[in-house]
Amino acid sequence: MERIPILKIGDVLLVSIQIDLQDRDVLALQEDLSEQICDTGARGVVIDISAVDIVDSFIGRMFATIASxxxxxxxxxxxxxxxxxxxxxxxxxxxxxxxxxxxxxLEKGLAILRQIGGTRSDVLGRADDDQPVDR
Incomplete structure (x- = not known):
């Protein structure tokens, strides 16, 4: 079974699905993504499904479960x-x-995360020279 790569960009995890999804792939992704969020403290997750041709009912429900x-x-x-x-x-x-x-x-997805404060940089606001910055 091929694992779906999860890339960390700042405090966002990017998942670009480039394979035809099988049920086991989505279950593995859910587990891997949960571990990565916990390990990295990521505040946002973007799942790019632009290469996905078919989504069945199980995979659709699993996207909702991953978000929850x-x-x-x-x-x-x-x-x-x-x-x-x-x-x-x-x-x-x-x-x-x-x-x-x-x-x-992807660009609009990242904009949504920035808008709702889904990334630390937006939660912290702009850094002043005399303010400590958490990066």
Whole structure:
């Protein structure tokens, strides 16, 4: 089984799914991502599914579960790059992604995290020269 890479950029974890997802892949991703959030203290998670052609009901529910798990670790999840066919399939299956935030692309997903304070730099505000900075 091939693991989905999780990249750390600042206090955001980026997951770019480049394979056809199987149920076991999503379960492994949920476990790996939970460990990485806990280990790194990440405040935001971006899951890029722009290369994903098919999302079934299980995988759709697992994205919602991943977002809920991330929230328990004080991280906000944004799913980006959903193709129109995937969105239509989810609607036809009657699935919602629950409280999962979505964005058109990676840039907009990162903007959402900045806007809602999903990254430390925004929570801390701008650093003054006489203020300690937590990086």
């Amino acid at each position: 798990t991330s929230r328990l670790f004080d991280a906000t999840t944004v799913v980006v790059g959903m193709r129109p066919a995937v969105a239509i399939t989810l609607v036809e299956l009657g699935l919602t992604l629950g409280n999962v935030r979505t964005a058109l692309n």
